[in-house]
Amino acid sequence: MDNTLNQAEVEKIEHDLLNHITHRKKVHNIWLGFLLLVIAIGIFAYYRQLRYGLIVTSMRDYTSWGVYISNFVFFVAISLVGSLVSSILKLSKAEWSTPLTRLSEVIAIASIICAAIIIIVDMGRPDRFINVLIYGRIQSPIIWDVIIIATYLGLSVLLLYTSLIPDLAICRDKLTTVPKWQQKLYRILAMNWKGTPKQNAILLQISTILSITIIPVAFAIHTVTSWLFSTTWRPGWDSTNLGPYFVSGALMAGAAVIVIAMYFLRKSLFLKEYITLSHFDNMGKLLVLLSLVYLYFNINEYLGPAFKMVGVEGEHITELFTGKYAAMYWLVQIGGLILPIVVLIFKKARTPFPLMVVSFMVILGAWFKRYIIVIPSLQHPYLPIQDVDESYLHYIPSWEEWAITLASFGGVLFIITLLLRLFPLIPISETIHEKSAKNSAS
Amino acid sequence: MKIFVPYSLAGLLLLTTCLNSVQAKEKAKIGLSYLKTGAEQRQLTVEVKSRMDNRYQPVEGLTLGLYLENDSESELLGNVVTDAKGKGILMIPSSFISKMNEMSEFNFVARLEDNDGYTAKEKDLLIREAFLDVDYIIRDSLKLIQASVKEKDSLGNTVLPTVDVEIKFLVERPFSRLPIGGKYNMLNKEGKATIEFPDDLPGDSMGHISVVVKIEDSDVYGNIEKTGDVIWGVPTVFDDATIKRTLWSAGANAPYPLLVLVNSLIAAVWGIMLFILIRIFHIKKADN
Numbered sequence: 001m002d003n004t005l006n007q008a009e010v011e012k013i014e015h016d017l018l019n020h021i022t023h024r025k026k027v028h029n030i031w032l033g034f035l036l037l038v039i040a041i042g043i044f045a046y047y048r049q050l051r052y053g054l055i056v057t058s059m060r061d062y063t064s065w066g067v068y069i070s071n072f073v074f075f076v077a078i079s080l081v082g083s084l085v086s087s088i089l090k091l092s093k094a095e096w097s098t099p100l101t102r103l104s105e106v107i108a109i110a111s112i113i114c115a116a117i118i119i120i121v122d123m124g125r126p127d128r129f130i131n132v133l134i135y136g137r138i139q140s141p142i143i144w145d146v147i148i149i150a151t152y153l154g155l156s157v158l159l160l161y162t163s164l165i166p167d168l169a170i171c172r173d174k175l176t177t178v179p180k181w182q183q184k185l186y187r188i189l190a191m192n193w194k195g196t197p198k199q200n201a202i203l204l205q206i207s208t209i210l211s212i213t214i215i216p217v218a219f220a221i222h223t224v225t226s227w228l229f230s231t232t233w234r235p236g237w238d239s240t241n242l243g244p245y246f247v248s249g250a251l252m253a254g255a256a257v258i259v260i261a262m263y264f265l266r267k268s269l270f271l272k273e274y275i276t277l278s279h280f281d282n283m284g285k286l287l288v289l290l291s292l293v294y295l296y297f298n299i300n301e302y303l304g305p306a307f308k309m310v311g312v313e314g315e316h317i318t319e320l321f322t323g324k325y326a327a328m329y330w331l332v333q334i335g336g337l338i339l340p341i342v343v344l345i346f347k348k349a350r351t352p353f354p355l356m357v358v359s360f361m362v363i364l365g366a367w368f369k370r371y372i373i374v375i376p377s378l379q380h381p382y383l384p385i386q387d388v389d390e391s392y393l394h395y396i397p398s399w400e401e402w403a404i405t406l407a408s409f410g411g412v413l414f415i416i417t418l419l420l421r422l423f424p425l426i427p428i429s430e431t432i433h434e435k436s437a438k439n440s441a442s
Numbered sequence: 443m444k445i446f447v448p449y450s451l452a453g454l455l456l457l458t459t460c461l462n463s464v465q466a467k468e469k470a471k472i473g474l475s476y477l478k479t480g481a482e483q484r485q486l487t488v489e490v491k492s493r494m495d496n497r498y499q500p501v502e503g504l505t506l507g508l509y510l511e512n513d514s515e516s517e518l519l520g521n522v523v524t525d526a527k528g529k530g531i532l533m534i535p536s537s538f539i540s541k542m543n544e545m546s547e548f549n550f551v552a553r554l555e556d557n558d559g560y561t562a563k564e565k566d567l568l569i570r571e572a573f574l575d576v577d578y579i580i581r582d583s584l585k586l587i588q589a590s591v592k593e594k595d596s597l598g599n600t601v602l603p604t605v606d607v608e609i610k611f612l613v614e615r616p617f618s619r620l621p622i623g624g625k626y627n628m629l630n631k632e633g634k635a636t637i638e639f640p641d642d643l644p645g646d647s648m649g650h651i652s653v654v655v656k657i658e659d660s661d662v663y664g665n666i667e668k669t670g671d672v673i674w675g676v677p678t679v680f681d682d683a684t685i686k687r688t689l690w691s692a693g694a695n696a697p698y699p700l701l702v703l704v705n706s707l708i709a710a711v712w713g714i715m716l717f718i719l720i721r722i723f724h725i726k727k728a729d730n
Binding site for chain 2: 135136137138139144147151154155158161162165191192193194196198199202203205206209210213217
């Protein structure tokens, strides 16, 4: 450990950043209880879906991918935040992002777990999921998606764990008042960490390899997800632009999620000294940059088909621009994309509360964007069924679908909350190291 | 009066219970059909449905007796139990076949006895015996299929041609039977119908084709069917496209470049993860 910080300063940092583990508030338990209630309602709805079949949903032969799949795409998008902050910003030496790395890794793991679960929920016969692994065709993008999700989850867990090791050693040494099982957990997971030069060298090697490896895998996970659509013959999906369009949208949504998490955790865990105004300012700028990239791909995505207005593709565009999905479409494009860019150009908007509100708009826009990517396309097949049943032409999710969707959000927040109850939110060791380096530099 | 009231209530309760038990019984709708595929092979099929949720639905697990009746006696051919589709099939036992061969008409009865769930019901089916013969003829390079149908007169003494009955000619295909010949093929006054076999039908690798000639759902004769095999098809050269390594073939036939690419990527990334795990254990050992 660097000696440029005195013992009292080090202890203060450790105390500040471990405080939320040792001092649990009643409100945190109420929050967990609330999440469990939301999850329980979702489980009941899923029980009904298993008992009576997918008929309890509003999905029919046309809209066979409903709110579950749009939610899955949203969670996959959010999971990209882990690679954005922990790898891209870290490798580009953006040291200001250090307090946000763990938060982004935790969000990535929670959302990818729930994305995997929601795919199984979407299956009419989940007991047959094992057949996907046994008899899956390697030619199918669905199999690629299964492989890449498992790989990304494995890498994300490793990324979180390896960055945690020095902090786990601090937890092992300092948190002597926590329950025995928790102490044992820290002892086992800390891997005899003592900060020896050899241990530091191995950890540096591991973190560098992981930071580099996770970037192509992260890009692949959302690109492969986009291929699920682009390899299916439907209007709106028949596009070579879909891969980068999905990835850029995911990075934007991920950045917005980080801002919202920063805002609430900074307040509730008293971390104003560590998550500062400059973090919000930087994240605001990053959000503008990512939104501009996403806007570029949006223009690419819609301009061509809207200019040509060919056949069913034209019908699809008309439905989005002026039809029954127009309100949602324009709210998403203006409220969730253009307005945030315009607003966040101003420095005052890049302060915590306005930035949180704008990020919330971005997230809302991102979720509904997935909805309008999935649903309207399915309602305009190239080969429509003759005398099709009226119910196939509309899709309004049933209460079971909404309950399960909300439960999946509850699941993400539950996993995040649980991990943050056990582990430090801000990397302690790195914070001490960086503050020491700053002190010695000045 | 004091005694009258409780007794009246008890009586009313008993009456309601009885009425409920009577109302709870369902009425079954029975269908009965006959199929003859050879002199020794005849079968009866029953189909039972009942009105539930405003539509007729198959009834499973009902036992029905199938009888052969004439003016003086009723003989039990056998019992059938309906399956999930409400159907039950009885192959007529050989002990009855010789007797039936001497008759010109059969009166079959399917009988459902009164039980806890359904009221008694029966359905009868009167069938006149007919004999179907099929000849496969090659004449002037034309391939012809000729069906002849005969029946006994009502006394069972003389054999007469069956006339003005529709007869179907079909060939077996992988998923269903393909009709051949004209749209309607009627038996002429000699009891015969002839069709020309198409010369462009694919057969197996040797050109074998299975032909089915049948009288279907006739009110008088029921179903009569005869199957034959001819080598009149175009020999099919087996198309091995489905076993070629393509993007759209089965998983076992994935293209090699794709297999190499995907497996290399998986091996590379999971190899790195394995390396990381090993290095994590090295951290444990490097504590001094």
